[in-house]
Amino acid sequence: MASVAPLPDLDFPGHDKLVAAIDHSVSLGDEHAVTASLRNTLCALIRDPDVHLPDCVHSAIADHYARREIYRSAKHGYSVVAMTWGPGQGTPIHDHSGLWCVEGVWDGELEITQYELLERDGDRFRFRAAGGMHAGPGSAGSLIPPHEYHTIANASDDAVAVSLHIYQAPMECCSKFFPQSGEWFLRTDSALKTDQAA
Numbered sequence: 001m002a003s004v005a006p007l008p009d010l011d012f013p014g015h016d017k018l019v020a021a022i023d024h025s026v027s028l029g030d031e032h033a034v035t036a037s038l039r040n041t042l043c044a045l046i047r048d049p050d051v052h053l054p055d056c057v058h059s060a061i062a063d064h065y066a067r068r069e070i071y072r073s074a075k076h077g078y079s080v081v082a083m084t085w086g087p088g089q090g091t092p093i094h095d096h097s098g099l100w101c102v103e104g105v106w107d108g109e110l111e112i113t114q115y116e117l118l119e120r121d122g123d124r125f126r127f128r129a130a131g132g133m134h135a136g137p138g139s140a141g142s143l144i145p146p147h148e149y150h151t152i153a154n155a156s157d158d159a160v161a162v163s164l165h166i167y168q169a170p171m172e173c174c175s176k177f178f179p180q181s182g183e184w185f186l187r188t189d190s191a192l193k194t195d196q197a198a
């Protein structure tokens with residue numbers, strides 16, 4: 001009989017408190033209620049002196065921003081991913097594969113820009129920046145598809161930033177959009193990898 005790989009579940013101070021708080025929020029009903037509650041929960045957890053994310057999440061990786069899945073819920077299906085952004089690291093415009101997500105800044109500062117989809121021609125998408133946020137520690141925002149197109153970048157030239165992302169379900173692929181000309185971008189489907197977490 002094939003063995004089943006255990007779900008990601010790192011040990012860290014405040015683990016049980018974090019999981020209980022997220023479990024409570026995700027059981028509140030529809031995606032609007034859940035994400036609103038999770039924003040509050042995440043802001044409180046970031047400021048909670050009992051909660052310390054695993055040491056590994058503070059290590060940036062030289063050639064890409066790091067994605068480390070620190071917990072996945074067997075009961076509720078959500079996934080908690082810590083991301084580590086070295087100076088200058090960021091994402092292209094991307095979507096979230098139809099999943100809601102709540103993301104909070106744990107450490108450092110991130111620049112988040114939302115994009116409005118103006119029109120589409122096959123795999124060509126026309127976007128316009130629709131607003132941005134310079135987010136520091138203790139702030140959290142949420143995405144509910146179809147309002148999901150955005151970029152994230154470390155706003156600092158010399159400091160590492162850490163963010164925590166709670167996804168409705170593990171996000172294993174998404175679409176990324178690369179500039180063509182003017183406001184037009186070309187969609188590329190992309191598999192998302194996770195980095196070693198220990």
Ligand SMILES: [Fe+2]
Pocket residue numbers: 094095096150152
């Ligand atoms: Fe994202």
